[in-house]
Amino acid sequence: MDNAKLFQYVQVYDVPTVCKSCGNVLVYRGLGEYICEVCKKKDYDNYGKTRNYIEKNPGASAVEIEKNAGVSKAAIREMLKESRFEIVEGAKSFLRCEGCGKEVRSGRYCPECEKNIHLMIEKQQREKLHENMHGFAMDTGDHKGQRRFVRDK
Ligand SMILES: [Zn+2]
Numbered sequence: 717m718d719n720a721k722l723f724q725y726v727q728v729y730d731v732p733t734v735c736k737s738c739g740n741v742l743v744y745r746g747l748g749e750y751i752c753e754v755c756k757k758k759d760y761d762n763y764g765k766t767r768n769y770i771e772k773n774p775g776a777s778a779v780e781i782e783k784n785a786g787v788s789k790a791a792i793r794e795m796l797k798e799s800r801f802e803i804v805e806g807a808k809s810f811l812r813c814e815g816c817g818k819e820v821r822s823g824r825y826c827p828e829c830e831k832n833i834h835l836m837i838e839k840q841q842r843e844k845l846h847e848n849m850h851g852f853a854m855d856t857g858d859h860k861g862q863r864r865f866v867r868d869k
């Protein structure tokens with residue numbers, strides 16, 4: 717996965733990366749939902765916002781979603797194109813994951829690639845956060861900071 721694709725993904729879905737309450741890293745939970753790894757406050761990307769809105773307002777139009785859920789027209793168009801939402805009946809296009817080429821039923825990436833994208837976003841966000849913290853007293857041995865998130869094999 718290259719950075720350009722990652723950037724596009726963040727842009728289209730308006731992926732929230734920083735907790736609005738405490739400024740720590742938001743971790744992807746699936747289905748457009750994120751949770752702050754420190755204060756546990758939830759946030760949503762465009763997919764999550766649209767999903768929540770449709771759940772409460774079944775049959776909502778794209779215009780309503782844009783106006784009431786605060787999701788951009790471009791994002792809605794992109795999600796429709798990816799058939800994330802089954803609004804267009806009988807549209808069975810042959811889709812392949814843009815990351816690994818595996819067949820997918822909906823969306824741009826298969827679940828594994830999507831997970832990896834979010835891990836990369838979270839990693840970049842941690843690094844960014846870490847850089848910003850340099851010079852502060854709370855920085856306790858930066859050579860170890862990175863390792864804490866590496867899983868043992
Ligand atoms: Zn937080």
Ligand SMILES: [Zn+2]
Nearest residue numbers: 813816826829
């Ligand atoms: Zn894939």
